[in-house]
Amino acid sequence: MVQNTKRYTVITGASSGIGYETAKAFAERGSNLILIARRKDRLEALRQEILSLYPTLDVVPKVTDLSVSQNVFGLYEDVKSYPLQTWINNAGFGNYDSVGHQNLEKISRMLHLNVEALTILSSLFVRDFKNTENAQLINVSSCGGYTIVPNAVTYCAAKFYVSAFTEGLSWELKTAHAKMQAKVLAPAATKTEFGKVANSQL
Numbered sequence: 001m002v003q004n005t006k007r008y009t010v011i012t013g014a015s016s017g018i019g020y021e022t023a024k025a026f027a028e029r030g031s032n033l034i035l036i037a038r039r040k041d042r043l044e045a046l047r048q049e050i051l052s053l054y055p056t057l058d059v060v061p062k063v064t065d066l067s068v069s070q071n072v073f074g075l076y077e078d079v080k081s082y083p084l085q086t087w088i089n090n091a092g093f094g095n096y097d098s099v100g101h102q103n104l105e106k107i108s109r110m111l112h113l114n115v116e117a118l119t120i121l122s123s124l125f126v127r128d129f130k131n132t133e134n135a136q137l138i139n140v141s142s143c144g145g146y147t148i149v150p151n152a153v154t155y156c157a158a159k160f161y162v163s164a165f166t167e168g169l170s171w172e173l174k175t176a177h178a179k180m181q182a183k184v185l186a187p188a189a190t191k192t193e194f195g196k197v198a199n200s201q202l
Contacts, residue, residue, distance in 0.1 A: 006057075008032040008082045012066060012121070013091030015042035018140060018187065022088060024050065031086070032058040034079050038065045066091050066121075067113040076124045085132060087125045089118045090140045094155040107154055114158040119165060126180065130173060135180040139166040143188045159186075 009026045013019040015037035023033055027050045037043050043061040050059050062078065064071045092114040095102060122137055129135045144152060145159030163184050170182040 006030065006032050007085035008034055008058075008060075008079075009086040009088065010034045010036065010079060010084060010125075011088045011090055012036045012117075013140075014046065015039045018185075019088075019090040020046060022090065026086070027054050027057055027059075030054075030057070032060075032082075034060045034062060034082065034084075036062045036064060036066070036075065036091070038063065066117040067109045069112060069116065072117045072120050073124075076121060080124070080128055084125070084129055085134060086136050086138065087121065087129075088138045088140070089121055091117065092140065094144075094152060096151050096155075098151055099153055102154060110155070111158060114155075115161050118162060122165070122169065122182075126169065126173070126178075126182075130176075130178040130180040133179055137166075137169070137180060137182045138185055139182070141166070141184050141186045143186055145184075145186055 009031040011019050011023050011026070011033065014023050014033075014035035016039075019037070023035055023046060027033060033050065035043050035046060040061070040063045043063060047059045047061050050057065060079075060082075062075060064075050066072055066075065093110055095106060095110055097103070118139060122139065125137055139162050141162040142156075142159040144156040145161075145163035148156050163186065166182050166184045173180055173182055
């Protein structure tokens with residue numbers, strides 16, 4: 001249940017790394033949070049950490065795997081009734097391997113999450129909130145979304161898509177004089193779990 005009148009920030013992939021730090025940064029700015037990830041224990045630990053510092057905020061954990069296509073629509077239906085202001089598509093993972101040797105089951109999951117889920121959630125958020133005052137969509141790309149990294153061709157290609165899609169959407173929103181802004185966050189190498197996952201075969 002919505003407990004106060006402040007607007008909400010949605011963060012996917014909130015249980016670690018950039019998503020985890022982003023959640024704390026938006027909490028510091030007074031935003032209610034809807035935190036999405038697969039790992040319930042980590043989400044709950046983050047929720048408790050934030051509430052210990054900012055007890056008046058509403059922090060809503062949502063446990064789901066967005067690499068599963070049907071979960072994406074279900075998640076959005078679950079959260080769209082909140083007064084949303086910011087949506088951050090951070091969930092994603094990488095892969096280090098040559099194209100000819102990459103694990104295609106892993107690649108399929110990566111593309112579902114990094115490309116498909118991001119596109120669907122962006123589209124739904126824009127459809128419903130594009131004329132909300134100060135609304136913003138932030139899609140997390142990568143420096144790999146602007147250059148090809150050896151042994152990460154498929155990952156970089158997916159992030160090229162994220163960058164192009166979000167920059168094009170930003171232009172579209174400006175042309176339509178919408179109140180929402182669409183932004184790309186393109187970090188360089190960051191000390192997170194990314195490398196461990198990218199190097200695994202799972």
